[in-house]
Amino acid sequence: MKMNNYIKLIDDKLDEYIQIEEPQNLFKSMKYTVTLPGKRLRPIMCMETCSMLGGDFEDAVPTACAIEIAHAMTLIHDDLPCMDNDDYRRGKPSNHKVFGEAIATLAGDALITFAPQIITKYSTNLSPITILRVLNEYFNYIGARGVIGGQVADIESEGNNNIQNKKEVLDYIHTHKTSDLFQLSIRTGAIIANASDEQLKLLTDFAKKLGIAFQIADDILDEISTFEKMGKTLGKDKQSGKLTYVSLYGLDESKCKLSCMLKECRDIMRTQNIKSEIFEQIILNIEKGAEI
Amino acid sequence: MKMNNYIKLIDDKLDEYIQIEEPQNLFKSMKYTVTLPGKRLRPIMCMETCSMLGGDFEDAVPTACAIEIAHAMTLIHDDLPCMDNDDYRRGKPSNHKVFGEAIATLAGDALITFAPQIITKYSTNLSPITILRVLNEYFNYIGARGVIGGQVADIESEGNNNIQNKKEVLDYIHTHKTSDLFQLSIRTGAIIANASDEQLKLLTDFAKKLGIAFQIADDILDEISTFEKMGKTLGKDKQSGKLTYVSLYGLDESKCKLSCMLKECRDIMRTQNIKSEIFEQIILNIEKGAEI
Numbered sequence: 001m002k003m004n005n006y007i008k009l010i011d012d013k014l015d016e017y018i019q020i021e022e023p024q025n026l027f028k029s030m031k032y033t034v035t036l037p038g039k040r041l042r043p044i045m046c047m048e049t050c051s052m053l054g055g056d057f058e059d060a061v062p063t064a065c066a067i068e069i070a071h072a073m074t075l076i077h078d079d080l081p082c083m084d085n086d087d088y089r090r091g092k093p094s095n096h097k098v099f100g101e102a103i104a105t106l107a108g109d110a111l112i113t114f115a116p117q118i119i120t121k122y123s124t125n126l127s128p129i130t131i132l133r134v135l136n137e138y139f140n141y142i143g144a145r146g147v148i149g150g151q152v153a154d155i156e157s158e159g160n161n162n163i164q165n166k167k168e169v170l171d172y173i174h175t176h177k178t179s180d181l182f183q184l185s186i187r188t189g190a191i192i193a194n195a196s197d198e199q200l201k202l203l204t205d206f207a208k209k210l211g212i213a214f215q216i217a218d219d220i221l222d223e224i225s226t227f228e229k230m231g232k233t234l235g236k237d238k239q240s241g242k243l244t245y246v247s248l249y250g251l252d253e254s255k256c257k258l259s260c261m262l263k264e265c266r267d268i269m270r271t272q273n274i275k276s277e278i279f280e281q282i283i284l285n286i287e288k289g290a291e292i
Numbered sequence: 293m294k295m296n297n298y299i300k301l302i303d304d305k306l307d308e309y310i311q312i313e314e315p316q317n318l319f320k321s322m323k324y325t326v327t328l329p330g331k332r333l334r335p336i337m338c339m340e341t342c343s344m345l346g347g348d349f350e351d352a353v354p355t356a357c358a359i360e361i362a363h364a365m366t367l368i369h370d371d372l373p374c375m376d377n378d379d380y381r382r383g384k385p386s387n388h389k390v391f392g393e394a395i396a397t398l399a400g401d402a403l404i405t406f407a408p409q410i411i412t413k414y415s416t417n418l419s420p421i422t423i424l425r426v427l428n429e430y431f432n433y434i435g436a437r438g439v440i441g442g443q444v445a446d447i448e449s450e451g452n453n454n455i456q457n458k459k460e461v462l463d464y465i466h467t468h469k470t471s472d473l474f475q476l477s478i479r480t481g482a483i484i485a486n487a488s489d490e491q492l493k494l495l496t497d498f499a500k501k502l503g504i505a506f507q508i509a510d511d512i513l514d515e516i517s518t519f520e521k522m523g524k525t526l527g528k529d530k531q532s533g534k535l536t537y538v539s540l541y542g543l544d545e546s547k548c549k550l551s552c553m554l555k556e557c558r559d560i561m562r563t564q565n566i567k568s569e570i571f572e573q574i575i576l577n578i579e580k581g582a583e584i
Binding site (some may be wrong): 022023025026027075077080082083100101102103105106108109110112113114116118121128129131132135136137139140142143144145148149151152153155156172196210 | 314315317318319322365369372373374386387392394395397398400401402404405406408409412420421423425428430431432435436437440441443444445447448459464531
């Protein structure tokens, strides 16, 4: 599949899976952020991984959508006034600016259980054991040991000049806030394709590196891009004294580290004979996006 | 098992299941509200239902704990300033008063995925199919179609004098905000004991009625009890113009409705030959608590 076909498939399915039920305001709020146009990078990685390992990407569609929904959930809560306090997301007013803080908080909560419901309801070709494995991956990478743990470390780093081991903390934040969703996407795609333990281990390493590269690029973009290009308020990390690659290493060294990380991703693909135009394209887009 | 033995078991298991990992502040915040002393009504109902249907209540312990954890999660988010803005819970400062709003929000998020992890990790005697059934109950009753939907309707009713169908809205709020967790507890206990579809249907009806009775009693207590007895700020429902049984029907008619609802619960127990001292005790406690 081409990138655009994947995007269209995910957009259609997300629209189909989230119907507006009662209480309507809640479901509208849930659907609003999930269906804002996006790159759909995580679900695409899930389906593509399944496909490149010989599985049928259709089997991964519910899981892929669930991951995009969980990602949207993290955006809704990250944007709240008590967290990053962002008024815009993907070029539109953020969820709480449209629906209010209470509904936005509850919409996020609701999406956390709505996403795995999609996995159990629509994964009709998967065995109960595979579904349980996928759900365990979801709980693990979304929860306190995953994305949410990363967000906590991110918030606690803000304006804190007393952090001793800044490099380790930054690594922790990036691993969990960003790489964990990349790992979840790629690992579940692999599990659905019945990957071996060895394949899974290798792809987890690849996913971690790709996620960190993506986050370094994002930190760079927060410094050099514009609202028009990114659809969200920029320069906020700097303003709020957040620990980022650019604040810790400077712009030039960050670009260098990004370049290194992308090279490692390409090396893994080459040495392990991973053939995927989609992943090549994703790596290229991260590279071009950060203008390195 | 006696009520106090069940409570001790749950308290011990909750303490054991939630270990303080990194990021420590997040896990401390998660553990804080979950382990505040409480009646443990929901987990007890789960284990007792399993036991009275001939199952081993030990098999229901992880699910019972997961439900108590999910309940704690709803308390953390309900207490947030953007929701009910409550400073106290179970006689102690509420979660965000201790850990701040950002951590409290994220601790709630984390608990939503932490709870089902306990089910999948510790339910070693249950088949994958039973675990999936239990998880689906959890997703359904916790999510947008369950407790969270009820909280949205509750918030939207606040200070809104233009609601046309007040009785239906109140029924919706109580069914979802309170009864849904009662239904989840009793249904999962029954599923773990391999209950028949007919038993499940009957117990669902019983759970719904018991939950509504509990919430009517809670509305009455909000009017007539004291902070010392309840451990939370009272009279707030009235102040904020919330739709409650007392605000809609008055105190006397609410007591009458509660009495009726408890009679129906006892009738179900008698006609269906449900023998459980624990459920008799729960009904009695609701009755005595509201002083009817």
